[in-house]
Amino acid sequence: MSVLNTVPFEKFHGTGNDFFVVDAEDPVPDRPAFARTHCDRQGGIALDDSNRRGADGVLFLALESRYDPPRVVMTLVQPDGSVAAMCGNGARVAAAWAAERTDSDEIMIDTPAGTRRASLDDDYVTVEMGAPSFDPRDVPLESDEELVEAAVEGLTITAVNTGVPHAVAFVDDVDDVDLEAVAPSIRHAPLFPEGTNVTLASPDGDGGFRQRTFERGVEGETQSCGTGAVAVVAAAKRLGHVSGDDPVRVSPPGGTLSVTVPDEGSALLGGPAVHEGDGEADIVFRER
Incomplete structure (x- = not known):
């Protein structure tokens, strides 16, 4: 494994389901390697004020603020390097992250499982989950x-x-x-x-x-x-x-x-989304 440089991240959790959030504009060439390395509960990243290492996944988020409501493209890479089609708590975190950047209380989230609408009331986020x-x-x-x-x-x-x-x-x-x-x-x-x-x-x-x-x-x-x-x-x-x-x-x-x-219709999931802190993570790739 080699280190190229670093990328900024934010740490969020939704009722304890925690994620590193990386802006998709910041290139991470090998997302699976990045997630496997930094999400590890034994050797992964720990924020300065937390003894808990790692996370339940990395959310790579691409904000498209020109839309009304704003849209965010969500890709969740899990600790084993796989991509999850949908994650309810991750979607709520994605909405909170996008809302911080747009001052909007309505966010559209594009996921591999489909587009979901989220609404925010302070740090409480409700997201459509599909039927x-x-x-x-x-x-x-x-x-x-x-x-x-x-x-x-x-x-x-x-x-x-x-x-x-x-x-x-x-x-x-x-x-x-x-x-x-x-x-x-x-x-x-x-x-x-x-x-x-x-x-x-x-x-x-x-x-x-x-x-x-x-x-x-x-x-x-x-x-x-x-x-x-x-x-x-x-x-x-x-x-x-x-x-x-x-x-x-x-x-x-x-x-x-x-x-x-x-x-009939879409299920709804509501709960808090909490910003825990910020940091920088090494960008890593697996040597072939």
Whole structure:
């Protein structure tokens, strides 16, 4: 591995789901190598006032302020070097980053999963997430049938795509499950040809859900997962655990999110997006 020079970055998090943000105008020739190097939780970047190294991904953002509302092109490169089609908390961070530069409270976000509209109220960001799909072609599944409350590698799973695939399991208490132990076999199950995120949910006793997610691309549990929170509510509606179009509170370890999954149309994800600090990172590339 060689170092070319440095690039400025900003660090944001959405309910603990943290990202390095790099302006796409600043060239990073090998984005996968950059993400693998700097997102590493053991040897990656740590801000001066934080002992937590690394991040859950790098957001490369290209602002197109000439549009009304302004647009930002979002590319999320994950710690394993892969590109995620959608990331709910990442989209909220992208909106906050773009809003800082445009003074706009409405931002359009272009992602590989489609264009999403975000609205801001101070540091609280609500973003459209698209319509969840249980269609096996959309998840995708190696099956012609939807996967709803089916046994997969020891858990009862409902599979849904909320921009990326999720295998959702409702359990009595998310803390009673060793997620790091049970998730990898589901994440790599042959039923999921592109792999899947693995999300646990349990009722919080007040109409909402607690959530834990093992993320594909991070290859471990994250403090929050926005697409996972939407998947929880979408699956809960499908199974009759909730009904109607009212917002549902979902609580991952890193905070609280608000999720609305209407009977028709786009789901909504709301929560805070927090700017943690700034720094500079080495630009690296892998020698061939």
